[in-house]
Amino acid sequence: MNPPAFEPRHPGFDTRTRESFARQAAMRTLGATLASVAPGRVTIELPWSEPLTQQHGFLHAGMVATALDSACGYAGFTLMAEEAAVLTIEFKINLLAPARGERFRMVGTVIKPGRTVTVCEGHAYALEGGREKLIATMGCTLMAVVGRDNIQG
Amino acid sequence: MNPPAFEPRHPGFDTRTRESFARQAAMRTLGATLASVAPGRVTIELPWSEPLTQQHGFLHAGMVATALDSACGYAGFTLMAEEAAVLTIEFKINLLAPARGERFRMVGTVIKPGRTVTVCEGHAYALEGGREKLIATMGCTLMAVVGRDNIQG
Amino acid sequence: MNPPAFEPRHPGFDTRTRESFARQAAMRTLGATLASVAPGRVTIELPWSEPLTQQHGFLHAGMVATALDSACGYAGFTLMAEEAAVLTIEFKINLLAPARGERFRMVGTVIKPGRTVTVCEGHAYALEGGREKLIATMGCTLMAVVGRDNIQG
Amino acid sequence: MNPPAFEPRHPGFDTRTRESFARQAAMRTLGATLASVAPGRVTIELPWSEPLTQQHGFLHAGMVATALDSACGYAGFTLMAEEAAVLTIEFKINLLAPARGERFRMVGTVIKPGRTVTVCEGHAYALEGGREKLIATMGCTLMAVVGRDNIQG
Numbered sequence: 001m002n003p004p005a006f007e008p009r010h011p012g013f014d015t016r017t018r019e020s021f022a023r024q025a026a027m028r029t030l031g032a033t034l035a036s037v038a039p040g041r042v043t044i045e046l047p048w049s050e051p052l053t054q055q056h057g058f059l060h061a062g063m064v065a066t067a068l069d070s071a072c073g074y075a076g077f078t079l080m081a082e083e084a085a086v087l088t089i090e091f092k093i094n095l096l097a098p099a100r101g102e103r104f105r106m107v108g109t110v111i112k113p114g115r116t117v118t119v120c121e122g123h124a125y126a127l128e129g130g131r132e133k134l135i136a137t138m139g140c141t142l143m144a145v146v147g148r149d150n151i152q153g
Numbered sequence: 154m155n156p157p158a159f160e161p162r163h164p165g166f167d168t169r170t171r172e173s174f175a176r177q178a179a180m181r182t183l184g185a186t187l188a189s190v191a192p193g194r195v196t197i198e199l200p201w202s203e204p205l206t207q208q209h210g211f212l213h214a215g216m217v218a219t220a221l222d223s224a225c226g227y228a229g230f231t232l233m234a235e236e237a238a239v240l241t242i243e244f245k246i247n248l249l250a251p252a253r254g255e256r257f258r259m260v261g262t263v264i265k266p267g268r269t270v271t272v273c274e275g276h277a278y279a280l281e282g283g284r285e286k287l288i289a290t291m292g293c294t295l296m297a298v299v300g301r302d303n304i305q306g
Numbered sequence: 307m308n309p310p311a312f313e314p315r316h317p318g319f320d321t322r323t324r325e326s327f328a329r330q331a332a333m334r335t336l337g338a339t340l341a342s343v344a345p346g347r348v349t350i351e352l353p354w355s356e357p358l359t360q361q362h363g364f365l366h367a368g369m370v371a372t373a374l375d376s377a378c379g380y381a382g383f384t385l386m387a388e389e390a391a392v393l394t395i396e397f398k399i400n401l402l403a404p405a406r407g408e409r410f411r412m413v414g415t416v417i418k419p420g421r422t423v424t425v426c427e428g429h430a431y432a433l434e435g436g437r438e439k440l441i442a443t444m445g446c447t448l449m450a451v452v453g454r455d456n457i458q459g
Numbered sequence: 460m461n462p463p464a465f466e467p468r469h470p471g472f473d474t475r476t477r478e479s480f481a482r483q484a485a486m487r488t489l490g491a492t493l494a495s496v497a498p499g500r501v502t503i504e505l506p507w508s509e510p511l512t513q514q515h516g517f518l519h520a521g522m523v524a525t526a527l528d529s530a531c532g533y534a535g536f537t538l539m540a541e542e543a544a545v546l547t548i549e550f551k552i553n554l555l556a557p558a559r560g561e562r563f564r565m566v567g568t569v570i571k572p573g574r575t576v577t578v579c580e581g582h583a584y585a586l587e588g589g590r591e592k593l594i595a596t597m598g599c600t601l602m603a604v605v606g607r608d609n610i611q612g
Binding site: 089090092116117119139141143 | 396422423425447449
């Protein structure tokens with residue numbers, strides 16, 4: 001996976017992304033942190049934790065999706081105009097293996113930026129004993145929203 | 154939306170579904186409860202709560218997906234063999250409107266049961282002031298898993 | 307499946323849809339015809355034909371998707387502004403059963419119209435000996451495009 | 460995109476894939492040829508042709524999907540057991556740009572092989588004047604089917 005080569009539209013992309021992430025209460029519920037922010041790519045990490053599990057003790061597919069959706073959404077957000085907010089139109093996730101591990105790394109990457117619609121892909125990895133395993137992939141479509149009350153950042 | 158007309162494979166489908174749901178710690182994190190269990194259809198409800206929100210104060214798309222995935226997964230589970238466990242292979246969610254509301258109702262419905270692979274659809278509704286609004290739809294593919302250690306129910 | 311209750315934006319929605327369909331060479335290759343056009347719902351029909359099959363003699367999943375995508379696309383198109391063209395952003399299809407039958411009916415229905423983004427669902431049925439069987443479902447996101455050269459209707 | 464490193468299950472994977480492809484009448488309708496077959500990766504190519512177009516003269520999204528689905532399906536097929544047939548359970552396609560070009564290259568890659576369920580991703584490229592442009596991505600789930608009458612190869 002090579003780094004994408006995108007130009008941000010404004011210098012504040014890093015600060016704006018971190019500020020918006022800090023306002024996502026769901027990320028605190030996940031125990032997730034922003035591991036890296038680059039134009040067109042964002043990485044989020046979280047530890048395994050019992051409150052996020054399904055009936056077999058793995059991370060719930062939806063919790064994996066929650067972190068991946070944020071990674072994709074913020075990857076797209078880094079390339080949006082300064083006044084834009086980001087909303088997810090749709091995503092699809094394929095669960096390749098049960099989400100067992102000590103920690104999880106979610107990588108969101110823009111594959112097609114656009115003024116209105118942006119397409120991203122996400123990869124989720126389980127980390128255990130120094131090894132990394134791909135456990136899920138996501139395809140995600142985002143919308144840049146401008147000028148709607150109550151929807152900023 | 155008419156009720157699906159499916160026959161469960163064993164009389165314990167209701168009890169097994171409720172027991173498995175009770176083991177999903179993620180459902181407690183969501184504050185979600187099992188509102189109804191029928192062969193091929195399961196409804197889950199949850200209140201709006203701040204720890205589940207994204208940056209604009211709506212439920213995070215991934216949290217909507219988490220509840221919808223459980224609704225779909227358990228809808229499929231009601232029609233599986235007694236010894237089977239259920240895993241999600243993939244799902245896709247379309248977010249039709251921001252997830253604002255007092256409560257949310259997630260309905261999972263089997264559209265094609267199968268010995269190995271089951272296909273479901275999910276509908277998420279926001280409830281506010283006595284009104285109900287469709288906010289998301291899901292298409293979901295499940296797998297019945299038999300005889301794998303650590304994966305039961 | 308109840309008919310959706312949508313208002314078209316302009317009286318020419320029926321004529322514009324039929325004219326655009328007539329320009330889709332791919333529909334002639336499929337032997338497909340426009341069976342009905344209503345605001346927010348379009349039905350396309352086609353016979354089984356050998357040039358559309360995969361290796362087992364069923365309609366190729368992609369050919370089912372081609373007809374379903376047009377049904378969804380035109381369902382959305384009926385609700386778009388007069389000057390808009392329609393492009394598919396993405397779709398997902400679940401194949402529920404092999405596409406065997408004498409004829410096939412594809413129904414596209416708008417579930418969320420929008421100024422820019424419209425979401426539809428599609429249902430594909432195989433018809434044989436007077437019976438109808440659901441063989442595929444689609445979730446589809448469309449974009450209304452205005453003012454781009456070479457993209458009209 | 461690095462080549463996947465998968466071992467085929469039997470030496471006849473190449474011959475079986477080519478024979479099955481030759482039986483897909485839909486590939487002849489597309490004018491598609493099998494450009495390469497490797498364990499876990501298959502490439503299909505086709506020229507632009509008018510009978511495959513939508514109303515703006517681009518390849519119809521469904522025709523792009525037809526070729527991509529075959530590329531993904533056969534990528535999975537190369538890793539399946541000798542007696543297995545392959546069926547598509549579901550796929551999702553994101554259309555990143557209109558399908559204009561002289562020729563098109565569809566690359567299907569296995570990302571998770573399995574005894575029953577295999578997950579692939581597909582990338583579609585438009586070729587024009589020596590340049591190559593990514594126009595669509597696909598996520599695809601396949602099923603290996605054994606011992607069903609009328610479904611072989």
